[in-house]
Amino acid sequence: MSTQEPKQQRSRQRKNDVLTAATRVFARDGIAKAKMADIAKEAGIAVSSIYDYFPTKEALAYEIPIQRLAQLYAEFEDRAAALPTTRDRLSLFLTMTADHARANPDWARLLYLEIWPSVLIQEARVRRSVDDFGRIIVAMLREGSHRGEWSASLDPHRTATILMGSIAHMLITWLLYRRPADLEAATGPMVEQLMGMLEV
Amino acid sequence: MSTQEPKQQRSRQRKNDVLTAATRVFARDGIAKAKMADIAKEAGIAVSSIYDYFPTKEALAYEIPIQRLAQLYAEFEDRAAALPTTRDRLSLFLTMTADHARANPDWARLLYLEIWPSVLIQEARVRRSVDDFGRIIVAMLREGSHRGEWSASLDPHRTATILMGSIAHMLITWLLYRRPADLEAATGPMVEQLMGMLEV
Amino acid sequence: MSTQEPKQQRSRQRKNDVLTAATRVFARDGIAKAKMADIAKEAGIAVSSIYDYFPTKEALAYEIPIQRLAQLYAEFEDRAAALPTTRDRLSLFLTMTADHARANPDWARLLYLEIWPSVLIQEARVRRSVDDFGRIIVAMLREGSHRGEWSASLDPHRTATILMGSIAHMLITWLLYRRPADLEAATGPMVEQLMGMLEV
Amino acid sequence: MSTQEPKQQRSRQRKNDVLTAATRVFARDGIAKAKMADIAKEAGIAVSSIYDYFPTKEALAYEIPIQRLAQLYAEFEDRAAALPTTRDRLSLFLTMTADHARANPDWARLLYLEIWPSVLIQEARVRRSVDDFGRIIVAMLREGSHRGEWSASLDPHRTATILMGSIAHMLITWLLYRRPADLEAATGPMVEQLMGMLEV
C-alpha cells in the first residue's frame, strides 16, 4: 500500500491535469467543437491516456461542473453555518456563486454557456448537480418565509427563478462581453437589489 | 415582371421551408451536431438546394434568430404605441417575449439554448439582434425613470439584467423541463413580480 | 431560309463565345478543376446554355484543340505550297507552330499542358488531331530524304520526335515561365539549329 | 532508442507503401481525378492513415517526383564521377533519364504527364526538383564548351531545350502509345543523334 499511494496520487494528479486542460479547451471552443487532441496537448499527455480516466469526451465534459459545483455547495455549507439569518445565507450563496465564476472563468463559461443550457445533456449526475442549485435556493426561500424573514406569500419557485436568472445573466454577460468590467464590485449591489425584492 | 413574381414567391417559399426545417432540427440536435441531410429531409428538398439559399450551415443557423427577433421587435413597436405608460410597455415587452417563445418553442430553444449563450458566435448581425434585446429594455428603464414612473436611482443596466435574466431563465427552465407546466399562466405573475421591483 | 440564317449565325457566334471563354478558363485552371459556372460567366451566358452546344465539359475541352489545329494545318498547307524545298516547308511548319502558340497562349496552354500530355484523353478525334502533327513532320522528313535534301539514313520517327519535342519544350517553358522572354526572337535560331541537324 | 527504431522503420515502410500506391493511382487516373480511397485500398490501409503522413492529396502527389528525382540525380552523380568526358556524362544523364522512366513507368507518367506540364503546381520544392533537371544539363553544356568538347558558340539554354524536349517527348510518346515498342533499344540511337548535334 505504501508503494501504491504515490502511484494513486500521481494518477489523481494526472486526472486533475486533464480536467484543468479540458476546462480551458471546452471553454474556448465549446464542447462539440473541442478536440481531444487539443486537450491532450494542453495537459501534456497522450490523447489515448485521457481514456484511462474518462470513457468519452462528453463524460469528461460533464465531470467538470459536477466536481466544482460540489465544492461550491460544500464551501457554502461551511460558511453558512455561522450566519444568523436566512437572508444572510441566501445573500452569501448568490455572492459566492458570482465569486466562484469570477475566480474560475473557464469553468464558468463551460457551466453557464455550455452545460446549463444544453439541450442534449440528460446525464443524471450533471442534471442533479445543476438542479441542486435551484433546490438550495428554493429551500432557503421557504425557510425564510417560515421564519418570517419575508412574506409567506412569495412564490418560492418564481422567486428562485428571478434570483438564479439574474445572477446567471449577469455572469453570462460578463463571460461574453466582460461587462460589467468589475464583476466583483457589481455583485454586491446586484445581490442587494435582489434581496430588496424579498422585503415586505 | 408578372412572370417572375411567381418564381420569386416560390423561391421565398422554399427558403422559408428550409428555415423552418432547420429551426426544428437545430432545436433538436444543437447546431454543431445537426446534419444538413436531416434539414434537407425535413424540408423535403435536396441537400445541395439548401446551398442555393445559405452558404454554410452556420449562416443558416444564424439567420433564424435574426429574422424572428426582428419580427418580435417590430410587433412590439406596433402594439406598444397604444400604451400610455412605460411600465405598460415594459410589461408588454416581457410578456410578448415569453409568449413568442411559447408559440415558437423550436425557435426559442435555438435562441436561448444555442445562440444566446454561444461562446463562438461572433457574427455581427446575430450579436446585434440579440443585443438589441438588452438595449430596448435599458431604453425603457431610462424612459420610465425620466418620466418619474419609478425611482431615478435605479441602475438601468443592473435592472435590465434582472428583467432579462429572470425571463430568460423562466423560458430555459420551461424549454428544458416543461416547468412551469403552464407557461402562459406563469408569465403574468412573473412579470408582475418583476414590475413590483420597480415601484418606489 | 432567309429568316433562319441570322439565327444560325447568332448560334454559331454564341458557340464561339463559349469556346473562347472555355479556352481561357481551361488554360487558367486546368480542365479537371475548371468549372462550367466560370466558363458560363466568362461567356456571359447561362450554364445550362453551354449544354445546347456541347454535351459534356470534356467534349467542350476537346473541341478547342481540334478546331485550331485544323486551322493551323490548313494555313500551313496554303503557305507551304509556294515554297520550293522541303526544308523550307519543314522550317515553316515549326515556325508557324511556335507563332501560333505565341499568338494564342490560352489555347497553347490548353493544348501543350493539358490535352497533349493527358493520360485520359482517348477520344479519337482529339488523338487524330494531335497525331497529325507528328504525321505531317514524318511525311516531310521522308520527302526530304527522298528528294535528297538530307541523308536517307536519318530515322524519320526519331528525328520527328526531336523536332516536335524541342519545339514543344520551348513552348512549354515559355508558357510556364515566360522564358525565353522574347519567344518570337528565339524561334528562328531554334529552328535553324534543328534544321542544322538534318544537314549532311 | 533501440526500441524506437523498429517503429520508425515501420512508419517509413508505411509511408513508402502509400507513395507507391499513390504513384500507381495518380498515374492511372491523373491527380485531380484520383481518389484517396483508391490509394488507401491500393496501399492496404485506411484512408485516414494516409493523412498521418501527408496533409493533403496534393502534398502526397508532389512528394513523389521530389523523392525519385533526388534519387536519379544522386545516382547520376555517383556514376558520372568515373567518366572522363563531359560528353560521356551528358550522354549518361540522358540515358539514365530514359531508363529511369522505363523502369518506373507509373512514376514517369506522373512526372511527365501530370507534374511537369502542370499549370497549377507552384509549390517551391516541386518546381525546384523539376528545374534542377534543366540546370544540370545547362551546367554540363557549359562545362563541355569550356573544356573544348564542343563549340563555345552553342547556346546552352537552347541546346538544353532540345535535349530535354527530345528525351521528354520520346518518353511521353512511349508512355501514351508504347511507341517505340522497345524503349531501351531506342534510347541509345536517340542519345547518339542528339550528341551528334554537339559535334563541331
Add this chain to the structure above:
DNA sequence: TATGAATGAGCCTTCATTCAT
C-alpha cells in the same frame, strides 16, 4: 500505466448535368 499508431464512420460542401418553362 502510458502511448503511438491506426482506423471507421461520418459529414459538409461542390459541381456537372438535367429539365420544366
Add this chain to the structure above:
DNA sequence: AATGAATGAAGGCTCATTCAT
C-alpha cells in the same frame, strides 16, 4: 433558343475512439 432552378453523386478530410505494445 435560353435559362433558372434543382439535384444526385461524389469525395476530401476530420476526429473520437481503440488497441497492441
